[in-house]
Amino acid sequence: MKLFDVYPLYDVTPVSAKGIVVTDDKGQEYLDFYGGHAVISIGHSHPHYIKRLKDQLDKIGFYSNSVKNPLQEELADKLGRLSSCEDYNLFLCNSGAEANENALKMASFHTGKSRVIAFNNSFHGRTSAAVAATDNPKINAPINKQQKVTFLPFNDSDALEREIKKEDVCAVILEAVQGVGGLDQPSTAFYQLIEKLCKKHEVILIADEVQSGFGRTGKFFGFQHHGITPDIISIAKGMGNGFPVGGILIHEDIKASYGLLGTTFGGNHLACAATMAVLEVLEKERLIANAKHLEGYFRGLAAEIPQIKKVKGRGLMIGLEFDFEVADLRKRLIHNQYLFTGGAKDKYVLRVLPALNITERDLDSFFEGLKAELNGTP
Ligand SMILES: Cc1ncc(COP(=O)(O)O)c(C=O)c1O
Numbered sequence: 001m002k003l004f005d006v007y008p009l010y011d012v013t014p015v016s017a018k019g020i021v022v023t024d025d026k027g028q029e030y031l032d033f034y035g036g037h038a039v040i041s042i043g044h045s046h047p048h049y050i051k052r053l054k055d056q057l058d059k060i061g062f063y064s065n066s067v068k069n070p071l072q073e074e075l076a077d078k079l080g081r082l083s084s085c086e087d088y089n090l091f092l093c094n095s096g097a098e099a100n101e102n103a104l105k106m107a108s109f110h111t112g113k114s115r116v117i118a119f120n121n122s123f124h125g126r127t128s129a130a131v132a133a134t135d136n137p138k139i140n141a142p143i144n145k146q147q148k149v150t151f152l153p154f155n156d157s158d159a160l161e162r163e164i165k166k167e168d169v170c171a172v173i174l175e176a177v178q179g180v181g182g183l184d185q186p187s188t189a190f191y192q193l194i195e196k197l198c199k200k201h202e203v204i205l206i207a208d209e210v211q212s213g214f215g216r217t218g219k220f221f222g223f224q225h226h227g228i229t230p231d232i233i234s235i236a237k238g239m240g241n242g243f244p245v246g247g248i249l250i251h252e253d254i255k256a257s258y259g260l261l262g263t264t265f266g267g268n269h270l271a272c273a274a275t276m277a278v279l280e281v282l283e284k285e286r287l288i289a290n291a292k293h294l295e296g297y298f299r300g301l302a303a304e305i306p307q308i309k310k311v312k313g314r315g316l317m318i319g320l321e322f323d324f325e326v327a328d329l330r331k332r333l334i335h336n337q338y339l340f341t342g343g344a345k346d347k348y349v350l351r352v353l354p355a356l357n358i359t360e361r362d363l364d365s366f367f368e369g370l371k372a373e374l375n376g377t378p
Contacts, residue, residue, distance in 0.1 A: 010334055013025045017032070017045060018043075020033075020358050020362055022340065030334070030340055031339050031365055031366065031369075032340045033340055033341050033353070033354045034340040034341055034351070034354070035354055035355055037342070037353070038211045038237050038353040039240075040241055040354075041215070041216070041237075041238030041278055041282070041287075041355060041356055042278055042281040042357060043355040043357050044242075046277070048277055048280060048281055049274065049278070053270060053274055056272075056273035061269055061270050062265075062268045062270065063268070063269065065262070065263065065264075071269055072092060072272055074276065075092075075279075076089070078280075079249075079275075079279060082220060082279055082282065082283060083220040083249075084220065085221075085249050087251065087252050088249035088250055089250050090250075091247060091250060091261055091266075092245065092271065092272075093246045093248075093267075094244050094265050094266055095244060095246045096208075096210035096211075096234065096237060096246055097125025097126050098125075098246055098266075099210060099235060099247055100124045100127075100173065101127045101130050102234075102248050103232045103234045103248045104129040104133065104173065104206065106232060106248070106260075106261070107206060107231075108171070110254050111171075111202055113167075113169060113170040114147075114148055114168070115149070115150065115169045115170065116129070116148065116149045116172075116173060117149075117150050117152060117160070117164070117171070117173070117203075118134075118135065118149055118152075119152055119174050119175075119178075121181030122135045122151070122173070122175060122181060122208075123135075123345070124173060124175075124208055126139060128143070132145070135151050136345070154185075154186040154190060157190065160197060161193075161197060164197045165201065167201060169201070171203060172194055172198055173206040173208055174206075175208045175222070176225065177211075177212045177217055177222050177313050177317055179344075180344060180345055181345050181346065182312070182319065182344035182345055182348075182349040182351075183318070183344065183351065185313075191223070191226040192226065192227070195228040195230075204232060205232075206230060206232045207222070207232070207233045209221045209222060209223070210237055210246070211237055212317055213233070213235045213237070214278065214282065215282055215288035215291055215315075216315055216316055216317045216353070217314040217315040218289075219292075221233060222314065222317075225314065229251070232248050232249065232250050233248065234246070235249070238278065239278060240275055241277070241278050242274075243275075244271070245271040245275055247266075281357075285357055288356070290357060290358075291315040291316040292315055294360070294363060295314060295315050295316065295318060297363055298316075298352070298363055301363060301364070301367040302320060302367070305367070305370070305371060305374065307322060308321070309322060309323055316353065316358070318352050319344065319349045319350060319351045319352065320349065320350045321349050324348065325348060326347065329350065329373065329374075330342075330343055333370065336373060337369030337372060338369070339370070352366070
């Protein structure tokens with residue numbers, strides 16, 4: 001059997017990784033400024049993470065959600081405290097798309113309505129309702145196009161008000177900082193208007209923190225830069241540092257009932273252990289503060305490079321805009337400078353999404369490699 005060929009691959013085969021360094025099958029070391037799509041939050045093979053997972057595996061790796069699993073409560077408690085979201089309840093699942101799928105489903109259950117408002121250039125995943133709320137017709141099959149979704153531009157208050165007033169909207173979903181789209185973010189005033197209109201018209205506000213959550217933007221959640229309270233928050237990616245885990249935080253105003261949501265694998269013992277390890281390291285090593293600090297350092301270094309037109313994003317969810325398409329530059333950064341970076345739907349934006357425990361020295365190395373490549377020196 002062959003693999004279903006849906007991924008264009010770089011010719012690199014990583015076989016081990018530690019911290020920010022990824023080593024391939026030929027012994028070549030790369031610096032990872034992409035974290036495998038913003039997933040590696042506390043660094044590859046963090047010793048505490050390995051220990052937590054190994055210890056858990058020695059006890060019990062999995063049982064279904066038909067029996068008690070105290071690790072889930074421990075996790076909900078710690079996540080609530082560290083994120084300052086203690087008045088939410090936690091539902092655990094396995095990925096970002098699944099988190100958003102459940103968030104949209106809850107919004108529809110709760111309001112009895114079905115139209116969704118999403119934003120231009122959004123990315124929310126590849127499953128049914130999540131992909132329909134993703135602004136990319138190419139990844140929406142006819143079956144997904146049955147969903148009712150209206151896409152609006154960021155910061156268009158009139159359009160938002162006009163659509164919400166139709167009283168058929170169950171949810172507004174948005175990323176605090178757009179990931180795949182290319183690091184755009186709405187204004188605080190627009191965020192607050194969304195919150196106000198959602199409350200007034202009984203619409204659920206979903207903050208998709210799948211990529212921006214778990215400290216990446218310099219606060220635990222990206223929406224916390226804007227002083228608002230979403231009804232549902234979706235999480236995944238950095239949450240498990242590579243272990244597939246996702247979830248939604250549901251405000252306690254929204255009531256649960258048996259059977260409303262469910263999953264076989266979600267919240268299993270290993271997923272909980274991985275997420276607990278991430279939270280413990282984020283707290284102990286003060287990584288959210290580090291992400292915030294390094295944004296300033298990053299912007300300082302970027303300002304010295306004339307080819308960079310704009311720095312976008314927040315914390316260590318950050319991007320560099322050029323006046324040329326960056327696909328070729330990314331390839332050259334991998335093969336000549338041994339640096340992993342990310343692209344975006346906006347082809348002019350190079351995304352940088354490293355683990356939150358990198359150092360100023362790591363950013364120096366990144367900019368040295370970038371400068372060498374931009375100036376054509378080996
Ligand atoms: C903001 C956002 N939401 C949802 C998803 C989907 O997550 P997953 O690939 O885990 O399904 C992504 C993935 O890139 C994302 O960036």
